[in-house]
Amino acid sequence: xxxxxxxxxxxxxxxxxxxxxxxxxxxxxxxxxxxxxxxxxxxxxxxxxxxxxxxxxxxxxxxxxxxxxxxxxxxxxxxxxxxxxxxxxxxxxxxxxxxxxxxxxxxxxxxxxxxxxxxxxxxxxxxxxxxxxxxxxxxxxxxxxxxxxxxxxxxxxxxxxxxxxxxxxxxxxxxxxxxxxxxxxxxxxxxxxx
Amino acid sequence: xxxxxxxxxxxxxxxxxxxxxxxxxxxxxxxxxxxxxxxxxxxxxxxxxxxxxxxxxxxxxxxxxxxxxxxxxxxxxxxxxxxxxxxxxxxxxxxxxxxxxxxxxxxxxxxxxxxxxxxxxxxxxxxxxxxxxxxxxxxxxxxxxxxxxxxxxxxxxxxxxxxxxxxxxx
Numbered sequence: 018x019x020x021x022x023x024x025x026x027x028x029x030x031x032x033x034x035x036x037x038x039x040x041x042x043x044x045x046x047x048x049x050x051x052x053x054x055x056x057x058x059x060x061x062x063x064x065x066x067x068x069x070x071x072x073x074x075x076x077x078x079x080x081x082x083x084x085x086x087x088x089x090x091x092x093x094x095x096x097x098x099x100x101x102x103x104x105x106x107x108x109x110x111x112x113x114x115x116x117x118x119x120x121x122x123x124x125x126x127x128x129x130x131x132x133x134x135x136x137x138x139x140x141x142x143x144x145x146x147x148x149x150x151x152x153x154x155x156x157x158x159x160x161x162x163x164x165x166x167x168x169x170x171x172x173x174x175x176x177x178x179x180x181x182x183x184x185x186x187x188x189x190x191x192x193x194x195x196x197x198x199x200x201x202x203x204x205x206x207x208x209x210x211x
Numbered sequence: 212x213x214x215x216x217x218x219x220x221x222x223x224x225x226x227x228x229x230x231x232x233x234x235x236x237x238x239x240x241x242x243x244x245x246x247x248x249x250x251x252x253x254x255x256x257x258x259x260x261x262x263x264x265x266x267x268x269x270x271x272x273x274x275x276x277x278x279x280x281x282x283x284x285x286x287x288x289x290x291x292x293x294x295x296x297x298x299x300x301x302x303x304x305x306x307x308x309x310x311x312x313x314x315x316x317x318x319x320x321x322x323x324x325x326x327x328x329x330x331x332x333x334x335x336x337x338x339x340x341x342x343x344x345x346x347x348x349x350x351x352x353x354x355x356x357x358x359x360x361x362x363x364x365x366x367x368x369x370x371x372x373x374x375x376x377x378x379x380x381x
Contacts, residue, residue, distance in 0.1 A: 076263075198299050
């Protein structure tokens, strides 16, 4: 995975690396730190921030991918959230949208509620579950370089893609994004309907 | 026209080209025809809340989706209805096959179906229940129209009065 002298990816580094590569491609962010870090990387109309409905972010992204098959669609999920909606992996595999890239930042904890260890901390392998669900392209990364390599391949090649990233949770202070969810939805939808 | 064909014509009329669902025998009368029609994309989900999330994403991505489920799975949708569709004002016409009413044979269907209208009321989601075939067009057209005008989910409930009761099987 990584050498002993390297540290794991930070979520905000990974999200910044993603956003740098995008033009008008949509990104749907999981509640909590993924939404905060996506906003911190620079607000854009094609960002959809979620604040609740925990677990559903990959389902929302699947819907976007089906409605907009001509755009690559990115979703940044978390281990605790995906564990709530593992059926989504089977549904994504069944629909097999070639334009969907599902990124999971795995910090092995429910960070927002105090850092309680999730099931990935005791060996559950989300990438293995994705593969067994029938997702054809599964990558795992523990360093920024490995993540960027997987991401570039996912941008180049048809998916669906599942990129499982081991991240380091540093708990640095975060600024709460100033977003009104109704406005966010309207602006996001307009990037498709014009 | 059979009530299921009325629903399909109404979806077509309102350009609702996507449907998400967890199957039930009542809605299957609509869904089986939708699946056979190349104009529609029909997405089966593993759980009702997931089907709500996919429908929300289809709308966010510029499309329109209806969601179909059975009353027994309605409880699985609450978080998606509240924190996604209602909070973000995402219109999704909901079609709920209602068990637990007249001639129900399975007692566990009863307590999950009975509170649905009250729960929808508390969530400020309007709901309608056509009882006769000749009312279906008015209700379904009206509910879909209302959903997109109000940017809120609106539910149509299919009770045994319209669709008949499921017969007990072994």
